[in-house]
Amino acid sequence: MNRSLLFLTVLVIATCGLVYELIAGTLASYLIGDSVTQFSTAIGVYLSALGLGAYLSRFIERAVARRFVEIELAVAFVGGISAPLLFLCFSFTGGFRVALYLVVIAIGTLVGLEIPLLLRILKDLVRFKDLVSQVLTFDYAGALVASLLFPLILVPKLGLVRTSLLFGLVNGAVGLWSTWLLRPALGEVQRLRLKAVGVCALLFVGFVMGERLTWFYEDQLYADDVVMAKSSPYQRIVVTRGRRGFSLFLNGHLQFASVDEYRYHEALVHPAMVYAPSHRHVLILGGGDGLAAREVLRYPDVETITLVDLDDAVTTLGTTWDELAEQNGHSLTNRKLKIVNTDAMQFLAEGDGKYDVVVVDFPDPNNFSLGKLYTTRFYRLLKRRLAPGGTVVIQSTSPLFARQTYWCVVQTLEAAGFWTRPYHALVPSFGEWGYVLAAPEPRSRVHPLPPGLRFLDDETLEGMTKFPPDMSRVPAEVNRLNNQVLVHYFEEEWRKWD
Amino acid sequence: MGLTGGLTRRELVAAFLGAAVANASCRKERPRAQVPGALVDRAVETGHRLRPGSGTAPLPRAKEIQNVEVLIAGGGVAGLSAAWRLRGAGVKDLLLLELDEALGGTARSGKNAVSAFPWGAHYLPAPLQDRGPAAKLLHEMGAITGTRDDGTPEIAEQLLVCEPDERLFYRGAWYPGLYLRAGASADDLAQLHRFERRMVALSALRDGRGRKVFAVPLEEGSDDAEWTALDRISMAEWLEREGFTSPRLRWYVDYACRDDYGAPAERISAWAGLWYFCARRDGEKENAGFLTWPEGNGRLVRQLSSSLLPKQHRTNVLVHTLEPKDGGWLAHAWDAQKKAPLGFFARQVVFAGPRFVAGYVVAPWRTARPGFLDAFVYGPWAVANVTLNQLPLGRGYPICWDNVFYESRSLGYVVATHQREVATDVGPTVLTWYYPLDGADVRAERQRLLQADYNAWEALVMADLRAAHPGVDDLVTRIEVMRWGHAMIRPVPGFVWGGARTKAQASIGGSLHFAHSDLGGLALFEEANWHGVRAAEQVLAALGRSVSSWLG
Known part of the structure; x- marks a missing residue:
């Protein structure tokens, strides 16, 4: 039996043990927050489980070497799948904390068993004082290796799930290898080797699919x-x-559901189009999915569409992903349309081209950055870019769920010198949804609706401006860059529904 | 690693920023790569050539003397404001000389590939009323867009500090505002409320002649003894006297004094402390907020300078001697770039530098030094501009314009890109970090400032940021540090209304006039601007030009 190779085994299992422990602590602080508490409780539980393992080792009396290999394979398996398992628990069940501590205790206990057993295997081969000294040296060295590797290489390069699987694999490989190393003390090894190969194969598959596993647990956060x-x-x-x-x-x-987005986008685009004397040049701010552009393209006299969306990842998705491209009628590759991937506010402030219709389709004002896109400053910049007679429409959240938020948008547009015509439509995926049609001067309808619409007709168009009492106008402050009241309204009102 | 005077990094951080920052940032003395950067202050050596016994030979004098109608010595806000006023009256034969390589004084700014950024003063409180020279300047640059019926100015929205404006870091998380509400006791909040009500009441006070007690500029306010008596005690004593004992409130007032005046409440006069809280409001009526730009008050400097033709100003020129001659003044100067002497004869001179420089430059004062000069005390500051490849992450309230650390002796940092007209917070940025050396012994503080080299300031800035932003080491790409030996006049107890300030404003021989924020006693744009315009109008009167005043 090669003793130095056995000590190498100690190094590897110590490294693996600490890596599992660090994974559990990091995951807990990722998913629960409060990193100091999570880390220190995870470490505390782990250390006491080590003690439990050491205590339990006395009850293993026969076939010590065989048990040692089996325990190593168990550590490899439990430790290897710990991170994916915990992620799944977080997505699927409410009992994440219970699962976390169970996993930590299981790993700790198994790792705690390893060293006492190993000492017993080696006690006849090495003098006791050398044995203790060398085993503990390699044990602590392994801890050092793990604590360096983990933050510097493993987490940044592999992520938690794959780190966990990789170390399970290493651990399993050491288990397999020790069937040769401890051969004389093991007796029959065929079945043991089979088990080891099985564990390794399982973890290897997991490691290769690690990327998709990350995807899998994200899956659970969404209904579909x-x-x-x-x-x-x-x-x-x-x-x-x-x-x-x-x-x-x-x-x-x-942002949209393909089943009812036609309601949202017809209601968004057509009022502004039929109220504008001309719609030759159209500007869409946001709307990188191309669905608003699809509605704009229903008017044959549209000459240019400029679509400004910050994120080219979204416009690329709408251009190249077949299902979305089909949904938006390939609007993003239409020759009339030009995509500009830039900040909408910067686009308005720095350019000087004029547009007949502007469709403003930003995400809801749920943070201060987005809140800027709903301020008097933004609307004044917008006004500067309107051709004579031009109209604007703004998606303005729900007048039902976020009533003051909605009317704050109206109030802000009016403070920026716009005439407004607030309206709303029912979009089942969103609920009652609000829009504001606005223009520098009061306007009335000048064009018919285009053919082929599924939701809007003349009667619906008129009816949308009626607000029942639970959505009717409430007083609101003007949203400015230096107060951002809209973000506060939005946060307050949606909190009641979430 | 020995950084300054053999201190370890941890000791250095504890000495400059306090134990809390040292504990949070220096737990592991693990080696890390130093952020590249430099000290950028240059004018110190040139400026020190003024000092007698500084070891350098006296500066030579030019043989050729150039005639100029009006000479302005000093290109900070006061000098530039004087020039702006004179140009407004059509004065052409005018020359402004600045010792530094750029105009602006402590309102200077810089610029790199990411953003413009301030080197000192970085905001202007919106004027309460639409009158006076500062409001006139704001009109000129389109920052005031109109006047309301009640006389208050309408400010261009994009120039007011965008929300979210201020946040405070305390034990692991950021909280909104500059008063630490998280964990405040009922008594803390009651004291805050009482303090705020008190300031509202004081801000509405008028004296017997109907003047607001605390006004901007302070010359417009009351000089009645009833109120100026508050100048004789410190702000800390006033708080004590009024029963304001809440540690959070004391912190808040201390922060205000250190931020605006460079020293804590115990070293600032109560009158000046109260002025800070009361001058920008009138009872319930508050001013519109702070005006700011990426380059800070560098924007105002640019506006003032735009009135000057290129031949009307020179930088890197040190005026070292002003001698009276034939009813005018002979100015001896040193071109620090060409290393050559320059000489001028001016009918009228505005000396727009601080008093401690005037003591060396005004030749008659070298032999008969006026006693009032010694009342002027200047505090040193360090300012660092930190370039990052993205905004730093932190826990709690999102990043603001002004970001302050409750447990650090620094004043925190301001985000230069905060006012950008973009709706995304992705991308590189510049943070301007401020540190006042606020000890009582300003001479010792200046030594401390100058002894700390780039290594030390880099370690301090990074330790301060790291405490609130784990991982910030990977984001910072460059740090530049400016050390201001005499950053601002310090309104110590007894100074603002002690008489020295008024005496120092007196012109000499009807031809040498003085302008600087130190004559107002508070290092603020409005004071420097007001005194610059006042001095210029004295020049105009001496030249026999009848103009209507911009001061009223």
Whole structure:
């Protein structure tokens, strides 16, 4: 039996043990928050489980070497799947904390068993004082290796799920290898080796699929299956698919559902189009999915559409992902349309081209950056870019769920010198949804609706401006850059519904 | 690693920023790569050539003397304001000389590929009323867009500090506002409320002649002994006297004094402390907020300078001697770039530098030094501009314009890109970090400022940021540090209304006039601007030009 190789085993299992422990602590602080408490409780529980393992080792009396290999394989398995398992628990069940401590205790106990057993295997081969000294040296050295590798290489390069699987794999490989190393003390090894190969194969598959596993647990956060997920510098983009079609989420907020987006987009685009004397040049701010552009293209006399969306990841999705491109009628590749990937506020402030119709379709004002796009300053910049007779429409959240938020947008537009015509429509995926048609001077309808609409007709168009008492106008302050009241209204009002 | 005077990094951080920052940032003395950067103050060596016994040979004098009608020595806000006023009256034969490589004094600014940024003063409180020279300047640059019926100015929205404006870091998280509400007791909040009500009441006070007690500029306010008596005690004593004992409130007032005057409440006069809270409001009526730009008050400097033709100003020129001659003044100067002497004869001179420089430059004062000069005390500051490849992450309230650390002796940082007209917070930025050396012994503080080299300031800035922004080390790409030896006049107890200030405003021989924020006693744009315009109008009167005043 090669002793130095056995001590190498100690180094590896110590490294793996600490890595599992660090994974559990990091996951807990990721998912629960409060990193100091989570980390120190995870460490505390782990250390006491080590003690439990050491205590339990006395009850193993026969076939010590065999038990040692089996325990190593168990550590490899439990430790290896710990991170994916905990992620799944977080997505599926409410009992994340229970699962976390169970996993930590299981790993701690198993790792705690390892060293006492190993000492017993080696006690006849090495003098006791050398044995203790060398085993503990390699044990602590392994802890050092883990604590350096974990923050510097493993987490940044592999992420938690794959780190956990990789170390399970290493641990399993050491288990397999020790069937040769401890061969004389083991007796029959065929079945043991089979088990080891099985554990390693399982973890290897997990490691290779690690990327998709990350996807899998994100899946659980959404009601439908996640069919596409990517991160851009600005946001997390997720597309899900269910029985009734697909939906797009930005940073977890629903942007549209294919089943009823026609209601939202017809109501968004057509009032502004039929109220504008001309609609030769149209500007769309936001709306990188191309669905608003699809509605604009129903008017044959439209000459140019400029679509300004910050995130080229969204416009690329709308251009190249077949299902969305089909949904938007390939509007983003239409020769009339030009995509500009830039900040909308910067676009308005720095350019000087004029537009007949401007469709403003930004995400709801749920943070201060987005809040800027709903200020008097923004609307004044917008006014500067309107051709004579031009109209603007603004998606303005729900007048039912966020009543003061909605009327604050109206109030702000009026303070910026706009005539307004507030209206709303029912979009089942969103609920009652609000828009504001606005123009520098009062306007009336000048064009017929285009053919082929599924939601809007003349009667619906007129009816949308009636607000029942629970959505009617409430007083609100003007949203300015230096007060951002809209963000505060929005946060307050949606909190009641979430 | 020995940084300054053999201190370890941890000791240095504890000495400059306090134990809390040292504990939070220096737990692991693990080696890290130093952020590249530099000290950028240059004028110190040139300026020190003024000092007698500084070891350098006396500066030579030019043989050729150039005639000029009006000479302005000093290109900070006061000098530029004087020039702006004179140009407004059509004066052409005018020359402004500035010792530094750029105009602006402590309102100077810089610029890199990411953003413009301030090197000192970085905002202007909106004027309460639409009158006076500062409001006139704001009209000129389109910052005031109109006047309301009640005389208050309408300010261009994009120039007022965007929300969210201020936040405070305390034990691991950011909170909105500059008063620490998280964890405040009922008594803390009651004291805050009482303090605020008190300030509202004081701000509405008028004296017997109907003057607002605390006004901007302070010359417009009351000089009645009833109120100026408050100048004799410190702000800390006033708080004590009024029963304001809440540590959070004391912190808040201390912060205000350190931020505006460079020293804590115990070293600032109560009159000046109260002025800070009362001058920008009138009872319930508040001013519109702060005007700011990426380059800070560098924007105002640019506006003032735009009145000057290129031949009407020179930088890198040190005026070292002003001698009376034939009813005018002979000015001896040193071109620090060409290393050559310059000489001028001017009928009228505005000396727009601080008093401690005037003591060396005005030749008659070298032999008969006026006693009032010694009343002027100047506090040193360090300002660092930190370039990051993205905004730093932190826990709690999102990043604001002004970001302050409750447990640090620094004043925190201001985000230069905050006012950008974009709706995304992705991308690189510049943070301007402020540190007043606020000890009582300003001479010792100046030594401390200058002894700390780039290594030390880099360590301090990073330690301060790291405490609130784990991972910030990976974001910072460059740090530049400006050390201001005499950053601002310090309104110590007894100074503002002690008489020295008024005596120092007196012109000499009807031809040498003085302008500087120190003559107002508070290092503020409005004071420097007002005194610059006042001095210029004295020049105009001496030249026999009848003009209507911009001061009223």
